[in-house]
Every structure is written in structure tokens, then in C-alpha cells.
């Protein structure tokens with residue numbers, strides 16, 4: 001493959017005892033985005049993002065990452081347009097990161113890792129009654145991926161970082177309200193999009209991925225704050241929450257489209 005031997009790394013990857021391949025898996029994520037192989041699609045619309053900060057509920061450490069969850073009982077926080085035929089409701093957002101700045105993202109661009117990657121997870125509430133139903137359907141989910149790169153301190157991220165000590169251990173949760181995650185999304189409209197899957201169990205092939213071309217900048221202290229979280233519960237032997245990203249998966253019979261020339 002372009003950057004690495006997928007299967008073996010996936011099968012051996014400590015974090016996910018995933019089978020060598022998902023039975024019949026033809027659209028697994030993450031993937032390497034080879035810029036020159038992506039195909040400009042002039043019919044792709046701009047992505048419209050409309051989040052209501054009052055739908056923000058809480059932050060919790062689920063033992064894989066830390067998630068900020070939203071009230072998805074109405075259409076108050078949605079995305080529409082882009083490659084999507086329906087509007088999708090925001091369910092949660094979370095991050096993936098490395099032990100050091102040389103790696104951490106799930107997707108790569110021309111085989112380059114970023115130190116972290118943000119995922120904003122949405123579900124198709126037009127066609128399905130719940131997230132749990134949508135997660136089983138090919139067009140059930142839409143995840144916006146945003147790369148984080150080392151640079152200037154990110155003011156919007158800092159409110160999140162300040163809350164992390166309270167969710168250091170697995171299965172801890174704190175109330176978190178009035179946060180608008182659109183402050184974490186670059187204003188540049190350019191994105192790549194492809195048909196993929198969840199990158200942690202259940203690994204279902206239900207995700208339309210929308211990967212922003214431009215990264216956001218965060219500083220070293222903010223990345224280090226992510227690395228103070230733990231995979232383990234209070235009282236267990238501490239294991240630092242780092243390298244919570246899945247190995248690259250084969251592109252197989254897929255094309256990555258770009259919204260930009």
C-alpha cells in the first residue's frame with residue numbers, strides 16, 4: 001500500500017483486537033488521502049454547519065477518548081450540504097492523538113500524520129429514528145474530520161482543556177454546557193470526502209467522511225493536556241490515554257473526492 005502494510009498492523013494493533021479484516025469490509029477507515037489521486041467534484045456543495053451551543057450536555061472519558069456529547073432530540077445542531085443528501089444531527093465530538101507530536105491523527109495526507117484529529121459525529125435523523133439505528137446504515141452517519149497541528153494556542157479548545165482534569169479516569173463525566181464546536185472547524189471551506197467506517201468498534205461501514213483540508217493550530221501544552229488522560233478507571237493501574245488511533249486501512253475500490261481544485 002501507499003504508506004504501510006495495513007492488515008498486519010491492524011490485526012496486531014493493541015488497542016483494537018479487531019479481526020484481521022472486518023468480514024466483507026470494503027470501506028474501512030481511516031485511510032491515507034493521496035492528494036494527487038483525489039478527484040475534484042464540481043457538484044459537491046459547500047458544507048453548512050449550524051450548531052446551537054445550548055445543546056451541549058457533558059464531557060466524558062469513555063476509555064477510548066474524551067467525548068463531548070450533545071442533545072440530539074431535535075434539529076438544533078445540524079450539518080447539511082457538502083456530499084450529504086439529508087441533514088445530519090450532531091451527536092458528539094472527540095479526538096485521537098499520539099504519545100508524541102510525530103503522529104496521532106487517524107487519517108493521513110500524502111502519508112503525513114498530524115499530532116491529533118478531531119471527529120464531529122452526526123447521524124441522519126431524516127431517515128432513521130435514532131443514532132443506534134443510523135450507525136447500522138450505509139448513509140447513517142457523517143463525521144467531519146479536522147486535523148490539529150502544532151502552532152498557536154487555540155482559545156476555543158482551551159475551555160475543553162481546562163475541563164480535562166475532571167475526566168482523567170475512564171467512565172468519569174462532568175457537565176459541560178454552552179460550547180459551540182464550530183470554533184474548532186477551520187473557516188476554509190475546502191474538504192475531501194469518501195465512504196468509510198467508524199474507526200473504533202463496532203467499525204460499521206456507515207460513515208460519509210468529510211475531512212477538512214486545513215488543520216487548526218493548537219499549542220504544545222494543549223496537546224500535552226490530552227496526554228494526561230487515562231484509559232484506566234480510578235483505582236486501576238494507570239495507563240496514559242495516548243496513541244488512540246486506528247492503523248490505516250486499504251482504500252480498495254474507493255475514490256476520494258475533493259471540493260476544491
Ligand SMILES: NS(=O)(=O)c1ccc2oc(NC(=O)c3ccccc3)nc2c1
Pocket residue numbers: 091092119121131132143197198199200201202203
Ligand atoms: N472515530 S469515529 O469513527 O468518529 C467513531 C467511532 C465509534 C463511534 O461510536 C460512536 N457512538 C456514539 O457516539 C454514541 C453516543 C451515544 C449513544 C450511542 C452511541 N460514535 C463513534 C465515532
Ligand SMILES: [Zn+2]
Pocket residue numbers: 094095096119199
Ligand atoms: Zn474518532
